[in-house]
Each structure stands twice: as C-alpha cells, then as structure tokens.
Amino acid sequence: MAEPAVFSCAARLEEVERLAAHLRRCGAALHVDNVAMIDLELALVEAANNIVLHGYAGRGDGTIGLTVDRLGDVLIMELRDGGVPIPSSVLSAHLPPSLDAESGRGIAIIRSCIDEVGYSQEGGVNVLRLAKHLPKPPAA
Amino acid sequence: MTASGPDDDIALIDVDVDRLDAAAAPALKARLQARLDGSARKILLNLERVSFMDSTGLGVLVSLIKMLGKDGAIAVTGVQPPVRRLFELTRLDTVFRMASGIEEGKAALRG
Numbered sequence: 648m649a650e651p652a653v654f655s656c657a658a659r660l661e662e663v664e665r666l667a668a669h670l671r672r673c674g675a676a677l678h679v680d681n682v683a684m685i686d687l688e689l690a691l692v693e694a695a696n697n698i699v700l701h702g703y704a705g706r707g708d709g710t711i712g713l714t715v716d717r718l719g720d721v722l723i724m725e726l727r728d729g730g731v732p733i734p735s736s737v738l739s740a741h742l743p744p745s746l747d748a749e750s751g752r753g754i755a756i757i758r759s760c761i762d763e764v765g766y767s768q769e770g771g772v773n774v775l776r777l778a779k780h781l782p783k784p785p786a787a
Numbered sequence: 788m789t790a791s792g793p794d795d796d797i798a799l800i801d802v803d804v805d806r807l808d809a810a811a812a813p814a815l816k817a818r819l820q821a822r823l824d825g826s827a828r829k830i831l832l833n834l835e836r837v838s839f840m841d842s843t844g845l846g847v848l849v850s851l852i853k854m855l856g857k858d859g860a861i862a863v864t865g866v867q868p869p870v871r872r873l874f875e876l877t878r879l880d881t882v883f884r885m886a887s888g889i890e891e892g893k894a895a896l897r898g
Contacts (some may be wrong), residue, residue: 650874660810685869689876693842696809746882749849752842759876 652689652722658702665694666713670724673715679722683781686760687722690777693753702730702773720783726775733773739767763769797896798827807837807870809842816847820854828859829871831892835865840873848883860884862892 650750656662665687674684684783695711703709712727737754743749758764765776800822804811823830830851834840852861862884866874874880886892 660808664806684885685872688839688869689841689873692808692839696841696843700809711790717806743878746878747849747853749846749853750843752845752877755843756873756876 651775653712653714656760657707657736658699658711659664659697659707660696662711663692663699666695666711667692669713670715674722677715677717678720679717680755680783684777687724687779690757691724691726693756694775694777696727697733697753698728698730698773698775702728702733704731704770706730717781720781722779722781724777726773726777728775729771729775730773732768733749733775737767739775740762747760794861796827797829797831799831799833801833801836802820802837804888805836805838807840807847809841809843812843812847815844816850819847819851819883822856823851828855829896830855830859830861830887831860831886831896832861833865833889834863834867834870837865841879842872842873845873845877845879849879849895852882853866860896862886864888864892 654666656665670691671684671687674687679687698711709728709730714725716723740754741758743755760779761777762780763778767774797841800819804815804817809813832848848861852859855861864886866885874883874885884895886895
C-alpha cells in the first residue's frame with residue numbers, strides 16, 4: 648500500500664516514533680541507503696521533539712504533518728505544525744553546546760545531518776524543510 | 788533496565804529500551820538514579836538493545852556521568868550504528884569510552 652502524501656500525528660513525544668517509522672517506510676520505498684537514513688531519522692526526531700516541546704510547549708491538541716519526497720538525489724522532508732514558530736536566532740545558531748550540556752543539541756544535530764534547512768510560515772502553519780543530498784548509486 | 792555488580796567498582800547496566808528517545812528518557816533517568824546508590828564510580832552501559840537514541844537520551848547519559856563526579860567514568864558497549872553516529876556527531880565519543888564488548892569495556896574503565 649502506498650504511503651499517504653501527508654502523514655500526521657498528535658504533537659506528543661510518544662508519537663514521534665510514528666513519524667520515524669513513516670520516514671523509514673518512505674526511505675525503503677525511495678531506495679535511500681541505510682547510512683543516509685540514520686541521519687534523516689536523527690534530524691526528523693530532533694525537529695519533531697522541538698516542535699512538541701517548544702512549538703506546542705506541552706499543548707496536547709496540536710498535530711505534526713510530515714511529507715517525504717525524493718527529487719533525484721535529494722531527499723526532502725517537510726514538517727508542518729501550528730505551534731509557536733522557531734525563533735530565527737535559534738535556527739541559525741551554529742555554536743555546538745558544551746560537552747557537559749544535558750540538552751540543547753537538537754538544532755546542531757539537525758544541521759550536522761541535513762544539507763539544507765529551510766523554515767517558513769504558510770497561512771499560519773510552520774513549514775520546516777529538511778533536504779539531504781543522497782550519495783549517487785555506484786555505476787552499473 | 789537490569790544491573791549487576793558492582794564488579795570491583797564497576798556497575799554493569801543493561802539498558803533494555805529499544806528507543807532511548809525523549810519519550811523514554813525521563814523514566815530511564817529515574818531508574819538509573821535509583822539504581823546508583825553512590826557506591827559505583829564507574830559504569831559500563833550495555834546498549835545492545837538500543838536501536839535508536841536522540842539528544843534527550845544522550846542527555847541522560849551526560850547527567851549520569853556528571854552524577855558520578857570527577858572520578859567517575861562511563862563506558863558503553865553494544866553500540867548500534869545510529870547510536871554511534873549520535874555519539875560522533877556530538878563529539879561525546881570523546882567523553883564516553885566506546886568498547887566492543889563487556890570485557891573491553893571493563894578494561895577501559897580500569898585502565
């Protein structure tokens with residue numbers, strides 16, 4: 648059965664695993680290699696955690712939508728939510744947290760795993776676009 | 788989570804969650820804190836059952852090593868590729884000693 652164009656779940660931490668499972672199913676269907684899938688899942692989970700914890704700040708009525716597409720050698724994930732937008736200063740921060748920090752690594756992990764990060768608001772909906780360049784398959 | 792020891796002063800802890808993520812991390816942190824009564828300064832964490840870990844799960848391990856104090860050390864074994872990738876991305880593979888087995892982990896902690 649084909650995956651839905653948009654996979655949605657409640658914005659709760661225990662639901663983030665369902666987003667990851669959807670990504671893995673899409674990745675398999677789109678022939679994404681295992682190494683790239685590790686980075687994609689890490690980035691997705693960190694982004695979704697941020698939406699739950701900061702965007703919705705514990706509100707239980709929010710949702711997160713995920714689309715996964717492959718355009719040639721680029722895998723694109725788009726996360727949509729109706730929570731408080733991520734401040735641009737947070738998204739553009741480049742300093743890695745100190746080694747003894749117990750939190751605050753999410754954005755740095757996303758930036759390490761993903762080649763292009765885009766963020767916009769469309770009609771009151773936050774759209775986080777994460778694009779990763781995939782390795783070209785070996786020549787036949 | 789199961790624990791054995793301490794063997795010498797090393798506590799061996801098997802982390803028995805599949806995903807050590809933000810949903811699972813608070814419960815694991817509470818169990819680890821309850822397990823550690825202050826006698827062990829070195830911990831060998833067996834992560835072979837952990838197929839995925841996020842930064843919140845990693846934060847639990849950081850809190851654990853801070854709880855052990857300046858003489859404390861943690862080695863991890865059974866690290867699966869997604870978990871290893873997280874350690875490497877965050878440079879915490881320089882803090883937690885990565886071992887390929889229980890005995891190697893104990894040796895690293897004793898060394």
